[in-house]
Structures are given as structure tokens and as C-alpha cells.
Amino acid sequence: MRAWQYSSNGGGITPNLRLNTNAAVPTVKASKEMLIRVLAVGLNPVDHRPAESILYPFAISKPATPGTDFAGEVVQGPANDLFQKGDVVFGSAKNIFAGGMLADYGIANTDHAISIGPLSPTDAAAIPIAGLTAYQSIFPRIKPNRRIFINGGSGGTGTFGIQIAKAMGHKVTVSCSSRNAELCRSLGAEVIDYTEGLLLHDLKEAAKVRKFDLVLDNVFTNPELYWKAHEYTSEGAPYIVLPFNMTASFMVPFLSMKLLPRFMGGGQRTLTQIFGQPKLEQLEQIRDWVTEKRVKVVLDQVVPFEQTKQAFERLTSGRTVGKIVVGVAEASATKSKSV
Ligand SMILES: NC(=O)c1ccc[n+]([C@@H]2O[C@H](COP(=O)([O-])OP(=O)(O)OC[C@H]3O[C@@H](n4cnc5c(N)ncnc54)[C@H](OP(=O)(O)O)[C@@H]3O)[C@@H](O)[C@H]2O)c1
Structure with missing residues (x-):
């Protein structure tokens, strides 16, 4: 073969x-x-x-x-x-x-x-991987009709994440570059153009209207988004990280976010690294949403x-x-x- x-x-x-x-x-x-x-x-x-x-x-x-x-x-x-x-x-x-x-x-x-x-x-x-990981990042972690921020809305996990969050009844804001803004909007998200360099500022502005209840970070290259998460998310909002690399540039910030206690200047939101699991009933749900054209x-x-x-x-x-x-x-x- x-x-x-x-x-x-x-x-x-x-x-x-x-x-x-x-x-x-x-x-x-x-x-x-x-x-x-x-x-x-x-x-x-x-x-x-x-x-x-x-x-x-x-x-x-x-x-x-x-x-x-x-x-x-x-x-x-x-x-x-x-x-x-x-x-x-x-x-x-x-x-x-x-x-x-x-x-x-x-x-x-x-x-x-x-x-x-x-x-x-x-x-x-x-x-499978992108859809299930997006699903598992959102589904068990917050109640319906919440507000979600997805850092990186235009990739595989991001495009599924927007639509799965919408199918679950959440309001979604994403970061993406200007060239992908129209796509993310067409999938149902509000958009912040990260290339303008004002992402944290724009998140804090958006949070004045309504704070975010979950962060799904598909990118994880901007540590400030985690350290300052309490300034734009609600109390107890999970901060979910998808990337994982066994490199110093990833592990050093990741471990300090994970391990540094609050009273020693650690983050004020719980950072959770997730690895997508092959849960077949969830895969069936996504297949059915795609069949019904609720997810593209x-x-x-x-x-x-x-x-x-x-x-x-x-x-x-x-x-x-x-x-x-x-x-x-x-x-x-x-x-x-x-x-
Ligand atoms: N833990 C798990 O089980 C699991 C499962 C799946 C994926 N992952 C990880 O999650 C990450 C995302 O996976 P993926 O498949 O969605 O990747 P992907 O499809 O390769 O993501 C590429 C997209 O990210 C956008 N992007 C790049 N830099 C960005 C930034 N600074 N801000 C916002 N958007 C940015 C790019 O658009 P522009 O360049 O135009 O911005 C592009 O559309 C990867 O690190 C992957 O390894 C983990």
C-alpha cells in the first residue's frame, strides 16, 4: 500500500x-x-x-x-x-x-x-480532535448562557469552539487577525483583532458590559492574558489552556501560572490544561450538529x-x-x- x-x-x-x-x-x-x-x-x-x-x-x-x-x-x-x-x-x-x-x-x-x-x-x-477538544473545554465547565473568550478563533479548535459554544447557548468573543475577522463573525463570534496589540485592553473594555465566565486559550503566547484574567473574567472563571510543548519557553510560564500560590502573587483564576479525550457520545453530538448545519x-x-x-x-x-x-x-x- x-x-x-x-x-x-x-x-x-x-x-x-x-x-x-x-x-x-x-x-x-x-x-x-x-x-x-x-x-x-x-x-x-x-x-x-x-x-x-x-x-x-x-x-x-x-x-x-x-x-x-x-x-x-x-x-x-x-x-x-x-x-x-x-x-x-x-x-x-x-x-x-x-x-x-x-x-x-x-x-x-x-x-x-x-x-x-x-x-x-x-x-x-x-x-475528532479539534471538535472534541473544543467541546470538552467548554461543556462541563460552565452553566448555560455564559460569556466565553476564545483566544485564537480562526484555527481548527477555534472555529469549532465558537460554534460549539453557540450551540450550547453561550455568547462568544474571540481574538483573531483582521484577515480572519469576517470568518469568525460569520460563525457567530464578536471579534477582537489581536494584531492591533490592544487585546487585554479590549477585553477589559468588553468586560465592563459583561465579564467573561470562561477563557479558552488556543494560543498561549501572551502570559498577561492569564495574569490579568481577574480583570476581565467573573470570580471562579476557568482558564483553559490547549497548547502543550515540552520546551522551556512554554514550561517556565506555564509552571509558574500553575504552581505559584495566590498569596505569593500567583494568578487569581484556576488554570487547567486539557487533553482531548475520544468520548464517542460527544463525537456523535458534534456529528449531529454538523448534519443539522448548526456547526459548519x-x-x-x-x-x-x-x-x-x-x-x-x-x-x-x-x-x-x-x-x-x-x-x-x-x-x-x-x-x-x-x-
Ligand atoms: N490539548 C489538546 O488536546 C489539544 C487538542 C487540539 C489542539 N491543541 C493545541 O491547541 C492549539 C490550537 O490548535 P489548532 O488545531 O486550533 O491550531 P491551528 O489550527 O494551527 O491554529 C492556527 C490559527 O491560529 C491563529 N493564530 C495564530 N497566532 C494567533 C494569536 N496570537 N492570536 C490569535 N490567533 C492566532 C492563526 O490565524 P492568524 O495567524 O491569522 O492569526 C490560525 O488561524 C495548538 O497549540 C494545538 O497543539 C491541543
């Missing part, structure tokens, strides 16, 4: 990606596993960041194939009979660090996948399989607007709408 592979992370994985046209088809090894003919793969920062970190020698066997979020056809069903051969499913790969889906075939686990319903493989593959999948670009390397160049630029999806194959005509 064809598979994109890398065996070195020198200079990042993007320059090391090679298309192997003679890779072995993976085999099912556990009862919940199923062999998938991959139709589409949605890209996320997790598809390159662990491979470029100190996890590389331990968590990823080489040659490695990236690609976590997928839509595809079941070729060999799991022993638990949850899916049959020919069903079309979407979800995340068995192992989020190892990926494995940027290939003609990959292994999925029934704990991490659901039926595609009426969605297209492209839309479905774009959802925003696509930066859909590229053919052969252009995966260019897709990674775009992904690693940090400028993605919505999601990048790699088209791997066409669905079989009779099975593309299976539920």
Missing part, C-alpha cells in the same frame, strides 16, 4: 516525509481493532509536535506514518461486531502519538470511532494524498484557517452513506 513515512525528525518531520508505495498493510492485533481503508485524514498539530519532541525516541516506532483523525471504510471488522465490513466510520487512530492513518490502510479502535452518518469523509475527518466544518484546504507534504508545510506554518484535510481515496458508491 501507499504510506507517508518518516524515520528522522531532524529539522521537523515535514522535510523527512517520504511516500512509500510498497509499505506493508497493517494487521489487526486486538479484539476492538479494525482495519480501515482510509478515505480522508484531518491534520492537527499533534500529527507533528510529539514527533518533534523528546517523546520521539520512546513513543514512536520508525518508520512512522503520521495522521490521527480519519474517515474510512471498515475492511476487517472488530471481534466485538460493533462495525461490519463496508461500514464507513470516522474518529481517531488507535494511538494518538503514533498516528498511522496517512496511508491506504490503517488500524482504528472501536473506542475511538463512530459511524459517519450523512457526513462527507472530508467533513468527518476534520472533526471550516476547511482551510483539501489536498490530494500526493500533496501531503505541502499540507504539513501549511499545518506547521501556524496560519491554518479551520482545518486541513488530506483526501486519500474515494468511498465505495454503495457504502458511502452507511449509518
Whole structure:
């Protein structure tokens, strides 16, 4: 089969990606596993960041194939009979660090996948990590009809975050650059252009009308937003952080925010780092919202399989607007709408 592979992370994985046209088809090894003919793969920062970190020698066997979020056809069903051969499913790969889906075939686990319903493989593959992480950042943490600030509204988690927050009945303000302002507004958010350099000031002004009840920080490059969060959020508002890097520039501010107690000048809001979990009932909810057109999948670009390397160049630029999806194959005509 064809598979994109890398065996070195020198200079990042993007320059090391090679298309192997003679890779072995993976085999099912556990009862919940199923062999998938991959139709589409949605890209996320997790598809390159662990491979470029100190996890590389331990968590990823080489040659490695990236690609976590997928839509595809079941070729060999799991022993638990949850899916049959020919069903079309979407979800995340068995192992989020190892990926494995940027290939003609990959292994999925029934704990991490659901039926595609009426969605297209492209839309479905774009959802899992970004959609679920946005959902879990908001859903259990605040009561309905609250005000949310999303730092970074135009990327994968941001575009889902705006719409999921709206679907849950919240009022949303985001930061984004001027070029993405219209998009964020069209998804239902009020917009602050961070490139004007007045983000904190504008948040405090907005809070004079109504304070924010939750902050979802998709960017985490401006520590002041956390240290001064009490000036624009309500008492007890959670400050949720999505990025995580094992670099000094990330860990030093992150740990001081996490560990410094209030009485020693620490932050006045609880900072929580979250890692998205493959909760299938939540994935079903997002699939249903997309089906009902209450949530729209925003696509930066859909590229053919052969252009995966260019897709990674775009992904690693940090400028993605919505999601990048790699088209791997066409669905079989009779099975593309299976539920
Ligand atoms: N913890 C988890 O489970 C989890 C899950 C998913 C993602 N994440 C992390 O969350 C972060 C966001 O992920 P993602 O997939 O949404 O990333 P993404 O799609 O690559 O985000 C790119 C977007 O961020 C915008 N942006 C860049 N700098 C910004 C700034 N200073 N202020 C506001 N917007 C800015 C960019 O637009 P402009 O450049 O035009 O502003 C672009 O639209 C990443 O660090 C990712 O690793 C964590």
C-alpha cells in the first residue's frame, strides 16, 4: 500500500516525509481493532509536535506514518461486531502519538470511532480532535448562557469552539487577525483583532458590559492574558489552556501560572490544561450538529494524498484557517452513506 513515512525528525518531520508505495498493510492485533481503508485524514498539530519532541525516541516506532483523525471504510471488522465490513466510520487512530492513518490502510479502535452518518469523509475527518477538544473545554465547565473568550478563533479548535459554544447557548468573543475577522463573525463570534496589540485592553473594555465566565486559550503566547484574567473574567472563571510543548519557553510560564500560590502573587483564576479525550457520545453530538448545519466544518484546504507534504508545510506554518484535510481515496458508491 501507499504510506507517508518518516524515520528522522531532524529539522521537523515535514522535510523527512517520504511516500512509500510498497509499505506493508497493517494487521489487526486486538479484539476492538479494525482495519480501515482510509478515505480522508484531518491534520492537527499533534500529527507533528510529539514527533518533534523528546517523546520521539520512546513513543514512536520508525518508520512512522503520521495522521490521527480519519474517515474510512471498515475492511476487517472488530471481534466485538460493533462495525461490519463496508461500514464507513470516522474518529481517531488507535494511538494518538503514533498516528498511522496517512496511508491506504490503517488500524482504528472501536473506542475511538463512530459511524459517519450523512457526513462527507472530508467533513468527518476534520472533526475528532479539534471538535472534541473544543467541546470538552467548554461543556462541563460552565452553566448555560455564559460569556466565553476564545483566544485564537480562526484555527481548527477555534472555529469549532465558537460554534460549539453557540450551540450550547453561550455568547462568544474571540481574538483573531483582521484577515480572519469576517470568518469568525460569520460563525457567530464578536471579534477582537489581536494584531492591533490592544487585546487585554479590549477585553477589559468588553468586560465592563459583561465579564467573561470562561477563557479558552488556543494560543498561549501572551502570559498577561492569564495574569490579568481577574480583570476581565467573573470570580471562579476557568482558564483553559490547549497548547502543550515540552520546551522551556512554554514550561517556565506555564509552571509558574500553575504552581505559584495566590498569596505569593500567583494568578487569581484556576488554570487547567486539557487533553482531548475520544468520548464517542460527544463525537456523535458534534456529528449531529454538523448534519443539522448548526456547526459548519471550516476547511482551510483539501489536498490530494500526493500533496501531503505541502499540507504539513501549511499545518506547521501556524496560519491554518479551520482545518486541513488530506483526501486519500474515494468511498465505495454503495457504502458511502452507511449509518
Ligand atoms: N490539548 C489538546 O488536546 C489539544 C487538542 C487540539 C489542539 N491543541 C493545541 O491547541 C492549539 C490550537 O490548535 P489548532 O488545531 O486550533 O491550531 P491551528 O489550527 O494551527 O491554529 C492556527 C490559527 O491560529 C491563529 N493564530 C495564530 N497566532 C494567533 C494569536 N496570537 N492570536 C490569535 N490567533 C492566532 C492563526 O490565524 P492568524 O495567524 O491569522 O492569526 C490560525 O488561524 C495548538 O497549540 C494545538 O497543539 C491541543
